[in-house]
Amino acid sequence: MDTRKIRIGIAVIVGLVVIFFVVKQFIPNKTTKTNQAHVKPDEKKAELPVRQVAQLLHQACQYADSIGIDTTRYGSDSEVSESKLTNVLLEIRYGKKPSRMVFTGLHEKVDSAWAMKADPTTLATISSFAPYNQLVGYYSQLQKQGRTNPAMADSLRLIRQTLNFYRYINRFDPDQFVLVNIPAGELNVFDRTGKRLLPMQVIAGKPDKRTPCMATYIQDIVMYPYWNVPRNIALEEMLPRMKRNLAYIYNQNLQILDEKNHEVDPEDIDWDGMSTTNFPYRVRQASGCENSLGLLKFNLANPLAIYLHDTNSRDLFTTTNDRWRSHGCVRVQKPVELANLVLGAKTFDAEFMNKCLIDQKPRTLPIPKPFPVFIVYNTADIDADGKLRFYKDVYSLDK
Template identity: 30%
Template structure:
């Protein structure tokens, strides 16, 4: 840790061992936070706070979302402006560490709120006209929500442990992060992007569908954990498979399925997974010695259906690592704050919206026909007739809107600063849930 920065370690993963299952219920958090605001404003006695409490100030959190894609060339200008701004902040001594003795949220009066106000003013999240006081009012609440939105955190206005750690990353560390990611973006901009393309930002764990340099769709995603990372990809969609079969990779057969069969010989049949030999014949699980030193040299193929690892949809594209994008039967995973749980493939929330967009220029495949085929449970490959690019990128900092800089954790430790990297154990290596490309049922 740099003596100059005095940074509290950003790593969230040690904390997430206890919090991962709880998820990041951002929408619910916003609703609860707004209820708290309304109660404070309507209370007959609010104490002797010297700051106004304005419901609109809390509701009108400045949007950090833009219709400009992450990979738009216009972002290079935003990036350079952000770097100049952060250089000025660093030259002026950075921002203060926020060290509250109590949890800071709407209605709290504490001397550390002045530290928080100063910190948020310097980063541009709180208007300097909000003034300095010890009161956590609705203006501070709105500024905290804006900060949380820029860092991929639940926008609940509460300065919890995750928000505090992100807040206390020093300005010089953030400046370093911006410079590293500007180089990444410049390299990406040297490539010719398609008019229509899908981009997965791995650290942000979300997907953009882009058309004509505008974002048409955004989808939450689940990407590879650090021990099985998602690779960088530049490719094009080849086909969509509705009701796909799932073929278990050899690594999953050895690490996951064989140990499960040793515990429960009914595992394969319960999960509609068939064993297929090299001639295409089905092999009975009972004929296999599951305690042999090596896993059987057979294909482990799961039938289409609700419990299939890819559920309704698979999006195929050529890649050296043979990765793909897909649906999932365990939709609850999308509510998690840390969505780094796959074996490298990318699961997409509301994936049917995405495939409707991908197939819009492929004759005969409107939403109604797609839904009809999915309901039939019949395996159906569809060749995509127009060019749709696929780009999996690694950006932990970007600016798609003037004056708004987004930051994410360096989940694979590529930024060169340990204070931005996550710890190695998130506590999701256990086998649970339903069949996935990496997480199998007990």
């Protein structure tokens, strides 16, 4: 009887153990299946935006490539992210800061939120600036030719630089702006559609006295300016002439100023003791028709002492094609017209340049608001007739 009870007890225990392991294995399997049933729809939802981002990034990169943007850094690896999409869209609209831009005095207005809602299929419509759109058209044509003609690579590179610059202008959203292109020897005032409001020739820095590239603005305009001669010019070019003959000082209408800014009589200076290392004076050219800055000076915000100005050698615009002969500042062909445009009113008439008023002191004219100025070095660009032009690489920067 006891043996029978023991056997029954053992059977019950074994049965309970079997049931325990069956239930233990069944419950996790059921839970796993249940979890899988819930996870799969969520996973599909998570995968959908990634696929959308990948598709949008592909579309954006295709367009970016067609307008001269290097897209390898956006699509070369397997990682797809919204930040990549945002970055390529922002570069399409705002470009990158040109490598030759040594000074930027303008405040950027980059709308980063725009990229979150931009439609990559409509990117071709975001720019209304005519020269940019025309240049994109030429780039597309040459890009197709470049597939069979490797010689096109250099032209495409130069166009890409200019296209990036035009995109860079969008960071500042100007209604009107001055654009000085050094290789072209030209100044244009553009509106936001790309209309040329005031084209003219300029004379920029010679190859050994290069005009620097910058994004800045006109602060004010000076009538009858002094020319405060840069010290290197005073020492290297003027001092030897002054030492040889004091008449040079009077003929050039120069003034010698001491450290307190008081004018010194040239006859009282011991010129034999003056040298490039011992010259405790500064040189200034008096205002007037013979002043090297002419009758109008356009002060630009920058730490490099670069500005736009009239010239007392206006015949250079008609007697020579050499547009690169200054010490770095930019001489403009139509100073009166530029001043009137910047001031927003006809302040000067056509006769202003022909009047040679005596004993005039500099007078500063405030302008309604800072007027953006871009000084650039674009050897490929669109001319006034909408044609693609390649200009002389006067500073040998594009070799």
